Amino acid sequence: MTIYTRPELTDQDRKQAETEAKKLLRKYGYSNFPKMLAALCIENVRLVKEINEHRAALGIDPLETFEV
Secondary structure, eight states: OOOOOOOOOOHHHHHHHHHHHHHHHHHHOGGGHHHHHHHHHHHHHHHHHHHHHHHHHTTOOOOOOOOO
């Protein structure tokens, strides 16, 4: 089995994400927040599925998932 260490986000990564989130809220407004959140969750599911396919091809265990 291949060992893979996931990269950690830097402070700059987190600041950029926060900046982008604020831009989305200014552009689309708080009334569209549920739609934005749903779109983000859908993209997250899509990315996790893609990542897990690649991990399986490399013999790496799938990503751990968390229920919220």
